[in-house]
Amino acid sequence: MNINQTGDFELLKQLANDDEKAFDQLFVSYYPGLIRFCKSLLNSSNGDAEDLVQDVFFKLWESRKSLSVHTALNSFLYTSVKNKVNDHFRKKKTKAFVPIDSIEERSTDSFYAPDQQLMYKELDWDIHQMITLLPDRTELVFRMNRHDHLSYEEISNILGISIHSVKTHMYRAIKFLKENFRYYNSPS
Amino acid sequence: MEEQEIYLLITRYLQKETTTEENEVLADWITDSADHEQTFEEIKLTWQHTAQAKNEESTIALTRLKDRINHQADNIAKIKKLTPFKWNLVAASIAVIGLLLVSLIYFLRSNNSVSVTYNLLKTRAGEIKNITLIDGTKVSVGPKSILRYPSAFNSAFRNVSLDGKAYFEVSKNTHQPFRVNTADLSVKVLGTHFNVNASKNQILTTVSLLEGKVEVNLNSDNDDAYLLKPGQELTFNRANQRVFQHNVDSLTALGWMTKTLNLSNDKLSDAAVNIENMYGVKLIFADQPTADTRIYAQFKGDSIEDVLTIICASGNLEYRKQGNKIYISAK
The missing domain is CATH 1.10.1740.10 (RNA polymerase sigma factor, region 2, helix turn helix motif)
Incomplete structure (x- = not known):
């Protein structure tokens, strides 16, 4: 399949x-x-x-x-x-790793202010740098799906988070990338 | 349908993971309205542009892993060679204890070679570092390059890996050839002076021989070896997988060691990497004709401002420096 x-x-x-x-x-x-x-x-x-x-x-x-x-x-x-x-x-002999969901996220304010976040990028701007602006675990989930072709279920098993969380991360990533991609590619 | 659901459906469709039923649902949704169609196109465009970019770190990491695998293979080969020798001893001697001692010593020796550590020598833009390896080989590592070398040469080859530029003066040891591994090829030598210019993000890899004899092996082709004579140069083009042999232009090959830039009717865009690495700047061209400007010039130890002024004067261009970015445009 x-x-x-x-x-x-x-x-x-x-x-x-x-x-x-x-x-x-x-x-x-x-x-x-x-x-x-x-x-x-x-x-x-x-x-x-x-x-x-x-x-x-x-x-x-x-x-x-x-x-x-x-x-x-x-x-x-x-x-x-x-x-x-x-x-x-x-x-x-250290404690097992920190569960991925407890890693602190960047605040959503800076996350959704792409015009301020990205202005300085100017000429160097490209979508791959935009991916790195995603919150760490959103970026991780997005790349696992987009680049390494893991299904939502596989990602959920590997990371130990619910499928619902995987979907939320994916949705946020796509929305963010799509909106900024349009912003930077629309003829002004 | 909810936005999240449809976004995910579209990406799963683009990833070719959807079922026929899902495809139909999606097709219906797209034809629903012009808005829907636009959303689909935008997500499609975004998705296509997020394909994995070529990653430099991966290629460097791969070279490192290859070193480790080769090293392991060398050790296994050593142990295998010992086996017939051992059986001869068994046949010839009754001194079982002696034999055990001998094999124990060999075992310990071959184990010892595993504990070799590897060092990385990294240079920044505009920086040149010199190093003498444990065997007496002298290496000058050019700007923005990485040389990886072991603390001891215990395997059949004296292996080092290079990403970038380096000039080697290899100390002679016919029993243990020296080998430089790069992304596209390896250079095997007995004792000689040569320059390697092999950066992972450059299409051309060049090996220039000044003294002695080297053998170049392409990573993509294990059977073919190229022998170089002094004064000869081999260039491998990764894009079309072609090999060229010509005479060394020692100024171009070794210029980096003395901060010499030699432009002989070269396009600015081709010279850009050299200038950028030498001075730690980034060149940005206003348009293609500017990047294609051909320049005749030679610089030795000049400041970046002098270099730019002369290039601009001879090409009828102008430049603007902003931090380490340099914008070049037509006058």
């Missing part, structure tokens, strides 16, 4: 045949999303995220011959990162 999933199947077959190109493609397309996700779980940016995500891909390459993935590859990778982070916390 999903083009992405038949693509995954092919990709895994190529991996098992030592196809480094396929591996590179997989890495480059999922790395940014997984790093963002990993950082949101660690709640810090001290370089641990880079190491943990690298470990996940390292293991993927090492076990490419024997790998059996029952879910979609995107959801498999996200879950692997999540498990890796749990291990990491267990080793460090």
Whole structure:
């Protein structure tokens, strides 16, 4: 039903045949999303995220011959990162990660004042920078869906939030991007 | 239908996740009114523009991971080589304890090499750093570049990775070739002087050889190796995957080390990256003809203002500097 999933199947077959190109493609397309996700779980940016995500891909390459993935590859990778982070916390004997919904959000006032927020961007403006202006977890949910093709249900499972919250994040993101995109592209 | 529902339906449709029934609902909704149609078009446009951008960090991270994988492979290869040697000993000797000792030593040795740490040398725009690696190899790392090197060279190759520009004077060691890995190719050397210009966000990768002998291997093609002679240069174009061999223009290749800019009838847009990296500025051209202006000029250690004044004078242009942004337009 999903083009992405038949693509995954092919990709895994190529991996098992030592196809480094396929591996590179997989890495480059999922790395940014997984790093963002990993950082949101660690709640810090001290370089641990880079190491943990690298470990996940390292293991993927090492076990490419024997790998059996029952879910979609995107959801498999996200879950692997999540498990890796749990291990990491267990080793460090610290408390498990902060639930994503308790991370403080930027105030909605600044969120909905794009004209002031973005004026200074002028020439450099582009929609990818606009995505970074979304509240952190809205950005995370949006990118998981838009870039890594995870379904609402998968996102809800991975992040441990309700499908309803996932939908709200998605809706807010699209609305924000659409309105500002029109604002900056309308002939004045 | 509620706004949230319809917004999500549209994006799921664009993501090709909707069922036939949902598509029909959506089609009905769109044809309902001109407003609906416009909303659909706007969301579609927004969605299309949010496709994942090429991410530089990913390529750097991939090079790092490749290093780790190669390193692991080198270690496995070492252990495999030992196996026949061990069996010979078993056949030749009754000294079982001695054998155990020997294999234990080898085991510990091969384990030791795992503890190598990797260092990153990063330079900012306008900055050049010099470093001598553990094997005596001297490297000058150009502006806005990243060199990754290990604290010890314990594997079959002396591996380093580069994103950006660097000049290498490799110390000779025929038993352990030196290898520079970049996004598009790798350069294998025994001992020599050469320059590599390989930035992930630049289409062209150039390897310039001044002394000795190097072998260049494209990452996309494992079978073909290119041998360079002194004074030769190899350029790889990522866009069309072509390889060019020509003679080194040492001023262009090594100019960055002495802050020398050499423009020989080059388009300003092509020279922009060099100028930006050297001076830590951002050039913004008013229009295409301005960016296409061809310039003959040579600078050595000049200030950015002098460089701009001369470029503008010879191209009949004018510039305006605002912070580190420089706006260039026709007069």
